[in-house]
Amino acid sequence: MNRTQALSEWKLEVSSRMPHLSKPQAVVLALWSFGIVFTRSCGRVTVATFLALLLGRKRDAVEQQLYEWCVEARRKRGSKRHELDVTSCFVPLLRWMISMWGDSLQIALTLDATTLSTRFAILVVSVVYRGNAIPVAWTIVPATEKRAWRRDWLRMLRLLRPGIPSDWTVLVLSDRGLYARWLFGRIVRLGWHPFMRIKAGSTFRPAGKATWVKLRTLVTAIGQTWQGRGTCFQGEAKLTCTLVAWWGEGYEEPWFVITDFDPEACDVAWYGLRTWCEQGFKCTKRGGWQWQQTQMTDPERAARLWLAMAVASLWTISVGSALEVPADGETDLDLGDLPELRALLGTTRTGRPRRIRLFRLGWIVLLVRALNHQSIPMPQRLSPEPWPTTPPYHPERNERHDAPSARE
Structure with a gap:
């Protein structure tokens, strides 16, 4: 895979899922979220530097593009200026x-x-x-x-x-x-x-x-x-x-x-x-996209950045989740080496606590495949777990039962 093929596929994916956005809005959303995933940072300078090196563009030009996507219309260049309504x-x-x-x-x-x-x-x-x-x-x-x-x-x-x-x-x-x-x-x-x-x-x-x-x-x-x-x-x-x-x-x-x-x-x-949801907040901050380091002070601009982080989270979590899907549920997946990945990681469905969050696992898979010049998987099929059930109560035996796990 060449250096830009994955980004091109990701632009098509985002555009098709956000058809109400203008083409420039969808493209920059794809750039933001792609850069966030591969740098594990939502910092504009960090993402712009990564994208500039990837695409062979000047960093200042990329950074300006990312900046204008977040700001209100009156602060953008040109006559055809539109403000992204995140809602x-x-x-x-x-x-x-x-x-x-x-x-x-x-x-x-x-x-x-x-x-x-x-x-x-x-x-x-x-x-x-x-x-x-x-x-x-x-x-x-x-x-x-x-x-x-x-x-x-x-x-x-x-x-x-x-x-x-x-x-x-x-x-x-x-x-x-x-x-x-x-x-x-x-x-x-x-x-x-x-x-x-x-x-x-x-x-x-x-x-x-x-x-x-x-x-x-x-x-x-x-x-x-x-x-x-x-x-x-x-x-x-x-x-x-x-x-x-x-x-x-x-x-x-x-x-x-x-x-x-x-x-x-x-x-x-x-x-x-x-x-x-606490794990979700952790992934936006130190456990993932480093939101705690943002220098933004305007709430509306920050809300637009959250859109890019949400799209990035959906991508990584879905890829990590694909490793937990049973073998008979793989027909619509494009991770051709999924069984081998499961074998390497020892991923099972025995009910034991996860050793690594799906968010981090998905990010690792994306990174390794990029380093190995393999195809980068797009968001994968989700397979939600059954909702938990309360363990039986046996007061006559004075038994103590574990709570259904809501933590990893």
Whole structure:
């Protein structure tokens, strides 16, 4: 493979997946994400230097191209200046992922927030997948700005709704700090299923009961579970819902999760999927694209850079995931030496914890194939794992069971 063939294929891939973008916008998105993957950095100078050496171009010219993709129209050169609306890319990015999702008709989204020192607060909706998370919508605001996040969360969920087929089961997970009645209601109205952890100090009135109880009284021992319909919270905040609870091995306190599922149709262990979003944040920072080193101060420019990082993450994670797909699921893959790669790495599907994150594994595969002058695989078919289940509770034997793994 020559030095630019992989980049040319990647440009075609990005353009076909983001058909709403102009050709220059799609090309620079491909340049940004390609450079991010192979330098493991989202720094503009680093990516521009790599691309300049790869393409035989002047670094200043490449850097200007990358810069103008991120900035608003008034700061660009020329008369045909257009500003990239990053929100227009949320549904195409999600549909890109859905098209690769294999045979599963269920998907889990997480809602969470992260920060970059005292500069930015980032609200992120991610798809969780095999121990990691890929952002599909985000809002970046100044960290010091005092504002309610309600409109931002509602807007992102509304924008994403057309990206998932209506017959799919969609789980939307959030931690204790993000529970709100209005958010629960919006998720239900979208036809999705909230799975929201609430604080242990809350109260609950089981269906058919007259008295309220503290959540802590429902689960009192490690391994114990509780689930049922009822009313959560008192006063104006009260909510009719299903409550599922579990105290897992290794956790300091139980999980208390509210949802609209029937009690028999869900498993509290699903909440463990939410922690995978932490791995996604790690990959944007020191574990991957080095976002913590960015010098950007403008939230809108930073949001455009996040698009390039999200596309780069989808690529690397999908390639790493291809090594965990069973042999009978390889027919649509273009990694011709996939069995040999699995044998070399000792990759199995025995349920043991991963020794290396799919994100890092995918990056290694891309790098090695580039060094060996082999074809560079484009994004691969995704094969989501079954959602976790709660281990059985045996109080008579005083057994202690491991929690379903949400970490690697």
